[in-house]
């Protein structure tokens with residue numbers, strides 16, 4: 383089987399024709415052949431949130447570069463390990479670092495792990511991310527449960543579902559009005575309530591990055607219904623849902639969107655990582671409790 387990569391650059395930029403069922407199955411079998419556990423829950427750690435992976439016990443750690451046909455993590459705050467083990471006694475598979483389209487990966491490649499999870503037998507995908515707060519009532523450090531997304535990039539040829547559709551993954555025309563499952567959000571909310579952790583809920587706006595947004599773009603995203611903005615998660619949620627898996631997604635608000643022109647404030651990745659690191663333990667606590675309720 384020939385590699386999809388030339389010097390780690392994805393040569394399959396537009397269609398997902400190269401991500402055949404057999405090729406994805408090859409990756410999924412490669413992982414399953416190396417572990418005894420059969421996780422039904424997958425967790426994706428966002429920028430600065432990889433500490434969750436360190437909570438996984440009896441862990442088998444696979445650096446991405448060891449996994450056949452897997453992309454590499456190139457972003458600070460994304461370690462690039464796939465971890466299989468137990469969180470709170472529950473079998474999980476955890477991505478310590480994700481792939482973003484601004485790294486030069488097509489959205490089809492960014493979301494390849496979702497298809498791998500599907501073929502491994504995963505039923506629930508838990509996505510985490512760092513995001514900028516568009517909703518002016520949000521504070522830095524808030525945790526936002528994602529209710530829905532708006533993703534202008536996915537209205538274009540960047541949509542990861544473009545190309546040949548293999549029905550063994552999902553339908554040609556998937557419905558998307560119910561991606562982020564209410565029952566999972568309800569469970570997460572009740573865990574937060576019990577722990578007296580304040581929770582926000584809102585819509586995630588997805589842009590490709592790598593630049594942070596202009597003031598006018600931010601205003602447009604607010605008009606579109608966005609409460610937080612980032613460069614991930616929505617593409618993964620779309621593909622996970624298309625594959626028939628349950629999706630829960632949580633954004634940590636690491637910065638407030640600067641929606642005044644001529645402001646001297648500006649976002650930066652160092653601050654995103656710093657805030658994510660500071661607040662990661664709260665998110666980790668919630669997720670560790672949550673997995674007990676997802677292993678059905």
Ligand SMILES: O=P(O)(O)O[C@H]1O[C@H](CO)[C@@H](O)[C@H]1O
Pocket residue numbers: 427428429430480482510511512513591612613614615650651654
């Ligand atoms: O979405 P995650 O991977 O958490 O990362 C977020 O943080 C980075 C910007 O600081 C962007 O990649 C944005 O998407």
Ligand SMILES: Nc1nc2[nH]cnc2c(=O)[nH]1
Pocket residue numbers: 512513514515589591593594595611612613636637639649654
């Ligand atoms: N695009 C984008 N990604 C982020 N990740 C964390 N904060 C932000 C932000 O303000 N914009």
